[in-house]
Every structure is written in C-alpha cells, then in structure tokens.
Amino acid sequence: MGTSFGRGGATDYQQDLQNSDCIVIMGSNMAENHPVGFQWVMEARERGAKLIHVDPRFTRTSAMATKFVGIRAGADIAFLGGIVNYILEGERWFDEYVKRYTNAPVIIEESFEDTEDLGGIFSGFDPEQKTYSNETWQYEGMEALGSGGAPPSGEQAGHGGGSKLLKGGEPPEEDPTLQHPRCVFQILKRHFARYTPEFVAESCGCTVEEFLYVAESLCEASGRDKTAAFVYAVGWTQHTTGVQIIRTASIIQLLLGNIGRPGGGIVALRGHASIQGSTDIPTLFNTLPGYLNMPHVDDPRPLHEWIERYRADAGWWGHMDAYMVSLLKAWWGAQATAKNEYCFSWLPRIDDDHSAYWTTQQMLEGKVKGEIVVGQNPAIGSANGRAQRLALAKLDWLVVRDLVEIETASFWYDSPEIESGELKPEEIATEVFFMPASTHLEKDGSFTNTQRLLQWHFKAVEPKDDCRSELWFYFHLGRMLKERVKGSTDPKDEPLQYLTWD
Structure with a gap:
C-alpha cells in the first residue's frame, strides 16, 4: 500500500x-x-x-x-x-x-529486465546477498532512490515523499498511447x-x-x-x-x-485495536513519525540535500522540509538549529532490513543480545513459532511486558520444544524479565482505527499495583539512560544527553 x-x-x-x-x-x-x-x-x-x-x-x-x-x-x-x-x-x-492518474504511460530504464528475460528473477539481483538493487527499476533518466542497501520492504514500504521528477526538475518521459515497449503499461502486460x-x-x-x-x-x-x-x-x-x-x-x-x-x-x-496507530507513530524500523523516511547509512547527504532528494514536487509531501525540521526540533529542542542542520546527523541510520523476521534470523545466529517484547506474542503469534522460540533461547536477556504471562515469557520452561527435549531449561541462558502492563482502560492515549480515524480516550481507572503503561515504561527507561550518560564527554552520547525528555 x-x-x-x-x-x-x-x-x-x-x-x-x-x-x-x-x-x-x-x-x-x-x-x-x-x-x-x-x-x-x-x-x-x-x-x-x-x-x-x-x-x-x-x-x-x-x-x-x-x-x-x-x-x-x-x-x-x-x-x-x-x-x-x-x-x-x-x-x-x-x-x-x-493515462491521467497512474504511472502506466511512464517509460522505464532501458536496462530493466523482467522475469521472462532472466529466468524468473528481475534485473538487479545479487545472488550472494540475495537482495535486489533498484537502480534498473527507475523511470528513464531518474536517479535510484537509494545509494546503498536493499530498498524498503513490507506493506509500509514507499511511505513519504519520493520525488517523481527527474534530477533537473522535468517530468519523466511518457507515452500517452501506452504503446512504448518500455512503458509501465506494456511491461505490466x-x-x-x-x-x-x-x-x-x-x-x-x-x-x-x-x-x-x-x-x-x-x-x-x-x-x-x-x-x-x-x-x-x-x-x-x-x-x-x-x-x-x-x-x-x-x-x-x-x-x-x-x-x-x-x-x-x-x-x-x-x-x-490501533494497529494502524502503531504504524503512524511509528513502530516501524524503516520510517520516522509521520511516515518520514529513515536515513540510510550509505546515504551521507546533509539535511538540505536529503530533503531535496526525497520530498515530492507536488502535494503535501512538498512540505517534507517542514515535517522533518519540526520532528528534529521536537526531539532536540533549542539544541537543534539551522547551523547544525537541526541535529539531523544524530538520527540513527538503518543499515539493513531489521524487520521482525530478519531480526529473528539474526537471533538464531547469535547476533542479537536482547529483545523487548511489547504488544505481541511471537512465540505463538508469529509465523514459524518453533523458530521464534529457538531464537528466544539464543538471547542474553528478554523483557516481556503484558497483562498476563504469555507464551513468549514462559518459553524457557513451558513450550513444545521443552516437552520434546529439544530445549532444556537448565541449558537456556536467556534471562527473562516479565513486567506487568496496563490495559487500554487504565491509560490515556489515542486509537487509530482501520479507516485511519484518530480518537483520543481517557483512562477510566488507575492501573493496579505495579501495572504501568508503555508510555510510563519507556519514559522512565529513557530518563534512567539519560542519567547514566549525564557526565559523558563521548560525542556518541550527545543525542541522548540533549534529548528533550522532560
């Protein structure tokens, strides 16, 4: 979408x-x-x-x-x-x-090859990395959307600007008759x-x-x-x-x-409830709040060049500069100025996929130390539950926040792999921290429903005992992390030190 x-x-x-x-x-x-x-x-x-x-x-x-x-x-x-x-x-x-409202008439790069030409794969495939480069998929004369790494994937891929004009500002070449062999329509056909x-x-x-x-x-x-x-x-x-x-x-x-x-x-x-809202926030690895693109590690452009590259030339995404600067000012306040590009360099850069299943694979390979699980139950709720549970057993630590002890929190002593003997509790080194969460009735917040209607709701009752909202948990976690680096002189700690976490 x-x-x-x-x-x-x-x-x-x-x-x-x-x-x-x-x-x-x-x-x-x-x-x-x-x-x-x-x-x-x-x-x-x-x-x-x-x-x-x-x-x-x-x-x-x-x-x-x-x-x-x-x-x-x-x-x-x-x-x-x-x-x-x-x-x-x-x-x-x-x-x-x-012809008027789609890209069907637009002509694609001459170097693009379809699956019929390459025996089942598209041009740009890297057999070693098993990823695609999108350089040959562009409109004729248009710069590729990323200088490095695989293009964003998933239902949310393609959010935000993404200019559809060529580098010089002119629109891409089109064939209004839809007959050009390299126009999108004919490729589709x-x-x-x-x-x-x-x-x-x-x-x-x-x-x-x-x-x-x-x-x-x-x-x-x-x-x-x-x-x-x-x-x-x-x-x-x-x-x-x-x-x-x-x-x-x-x-x-x-x-x-x-x-x-x-x-x-x-x-x-x-x-x-509010799955669409979690997308808007976002809880996605490859976008920032408001569907702004997450900068890539292989794209070192300064802020003004980065904005010019990715913002649209028409519509609301033409204001991408205002959206990005507003976000940076909200996060770093007075520290974010035009002189330092509003602390744009402090934003983390993605360097790989980092989606849920990619991360699970990294966990299986012992490349992930810890995981915080909130609002989901991957041990039984994600595809290939066995792989999910085996991956959890490879962690050093695991934090689970939920209303009850879910299967992800109890995988180390109560799971099919424990019953079969494939996993043994005494051999699992994962330290599990189970923390009680509060229900939606016990916290203020917003819901964004299926059709993207946003509604604010107020909590009906206070959470009982040690139950706390996700906002409370992350706020105090951030506060404690800020306290830890308070006196640090290491430049890498500056984004956390100056974060407006009030």
Whole structure:
C-alpha cells in the first residue's frame, strides 16, 4: 500500500463500502472478525451490489456472500494476477483514469529486465546477498532512490515523499498511447500474460468459471459510473508474500479506476485495536513519525540535500522540509538549529532490513543480545513459532511486558520444544524479565482505527499495583539512560544527553 499510494493504510473508510457496486473480500473473515464494519458491506448488498468472498475456508462471510470461491492457501497472487491479465487482455481498464492518474504511460530504464528475460528473477539481483538493487527499476533518466542497501520492504514500504521528477526538475518521459515497449503499461502486460484463466484454475484449485465470474464482476462494477472495492485483513499481510499480494490488488484497482472514488479503494482491516496507530507513530524500523523516511547509512547527504532528494514536487509531501525540521526540533529542542542542520546527523541510520523476521534470523545466529517484547506474542503469534522460540533461547536477556504471562515469557520452561527435549531449561541462558502492563482502560492515549480515524480516550481507572503503561515504561527507561550518560564527554552520547525528555 505504501509503495502504491504513499501511505500504508486503507484508501477508503468502511462506511463508504455501502456505495460499492462490487466488494471482493480476500484474506479476511470480515463478518465474524469485523462485525461492526461488516454492516456497511451488507448495506451495499441490500442495494444490489455483489459480495464475493475468495478464501480457502467457507466462513460466515462466505455464507453472506453472493458468491464464494474456494482457493488453495497461498494462491492469492495467482488469482489476482489472473484478474490483472483479464483486464489487460480484454481491454477492460479505465483508459482515461489510467493515462491521467497512474504511472502506466511512464517509460522505464532501458536496462530493466523482467522475469521472462532472466529466468524468473528481475534485473538487479545479487545472488550472494540475495537482495535486489533498484537502480534498473527507475523511470528513464531518474536517479535510484537509494545509494546503498536493499530498498524498503513490507506493506509500509514507499511511505513519504519520493520525488517523481527527474534530477533537473522535468517530468519523466511518457507515452500517452501506452504503446512504448518500455512503458509501465506494456511491461505490466507482458509480465501478467502468463496468468491465463486456465493457469489460475490449475494453481488455485478453483474452476475457470469461478475465476471468470470474479474477474467479470469486478470489471462490470468499475468505470465512469461504478466502483468496486477490495477488503483484506491479516490473511494477506501475514503471508511471506503479503507485500506482493497487496501490490497486485493495488494494480487491479488502479487499472479499473477504483482509487479515490466513492465506493472504491482498498480497505485494510487491521487485526487488533490501533494497529494502524502503531504504524503512524511509528513502530516501524524503516520510517520516522509521520511516515518520514529513515536515513540510510550509505546515504551521507546533509539535511538540505536529503530533503531535496526525497520530498515530492507536488502535494503535501512538498512540505517534507517542514515535517522533518519540526520532528528534529521536537526531539532536540533549542539544541537543534539551522547551523547544525537541526541535529539531523544524530538520527540513527538503518543499515539493513531489521524487520521482525530478519531480526529473528539474526537471533538464531547469535547476533542479537536482547529483545523487548511489547504488544505481541511471537512465540505463538508469529509465523514459524518453533523458530521464534529457538531464537528466544539464543538471547542474553528478554523483557516481556503484558497483562498476563504469555507464551513468549514462559518459553524457557513451558513450550513444545521443552516437552520434546529439544530445549532444556537448565541449558537456556536467556534471562527473562516479565513486567506487568496496563490495559487500554487504565491509560490515556489515542486509537487509530482501520479507516485511519484518530480518537483520543481517557483512562477510566488507575492501573493496579505495579501495572504501568508503555508510555510510563519507556519514559522512565529513557530518563534512567539519560542519567547514566549525564557526565559523558563521548560525542556518541550527545543525542541522548540533549534529548528533550522532560
């Protein structure tokens, strides 16, 4: 979502689903897991809209649908890729919308090679590092978005500015006829040509007729006077290929002209209260609060050059300089001045992936000393629970904050690996600190819901005994760390010393 639209959040709000002419739900059992929002889906159905549920399981959402299509688990990309091909081969795209509001006419670098050219991989692949360089993926004449390291990944990748103009300020070259062999549209057409209805049926386990019903329903419900919507939840985001699934759905909605119009869009249903809010704060490794890009260790540009490189040339992200300076002033106060670039050099630089599963792998290899677990339970809540628990056993220390002793806190004496003998408590060196947390009723704060509506709430009661909020915990942790480096003359301690932690 971030790559496609600049923000990793829903492009529409749930109430607007009542205006949709067709709603496709995938990766979600919305009727049971989001019943309040599902009322607007039922409003649309009562108005005559088609409701299609594509899922490996028949659930209550399926029972309420106009059509249920069962597919194999993990076959989502093949199914969605088939819809892209159906749109392109049948010339069903919204031509005016695609030419004016998407990058379909833009011409890509001549050095770009697709999977058909390289036997299943894109150009820029490093077989040793198993990562991609994005230098050949740019618009013709445009500088690559990063001078080093892999491009950001995940649903939130692509947040923020990211100028779409060339270095000299002129717009990239386009072919308004969409016929240039290197324009985005033609590259898309070649790439998805393999996803025929027969291929989809064979890959997904559905029938050709079922697939065609979904594809045609979407096309019929899209255009100048109609719109269709996609709804998904963690059934997509928690896939190892979740980014590609969501990206493919975004391509469909852009081709059909369903973004930014009543009843259209992609609604990302979150799996827990204020998950969208944690993104906005953010708790993401590769962005700063407000979706500002995190500087990379291989990009040593001074602040003014960094801003010019990454801010957009139109829209709200044209004010990226104001956003960044405001953040730096908030963190370092009077110490942040124009003379020292508002302490921009004090910001940490990312040097690798650092996402959750990458970190788990680093833990397994003994490269991580400690971990603080807040608001999640990776021992059973993340993919490959066995790997998660084995990784926890490699740590020197582990801090778990929760309402009750969760499986992540008790992995060292109560887990499948303990029962099987694969792990033994007396051989696990991880020191576990379990700290009681407070509930949302016991703390002030904000909630950002699925449709990105932010609401402030006040605590109803004081937390009991030693239970404390995350804000209390991190504030006092920061205060104690500041006290430790109070008299230090080491320059590396200055960012912490001058932090406005009042």
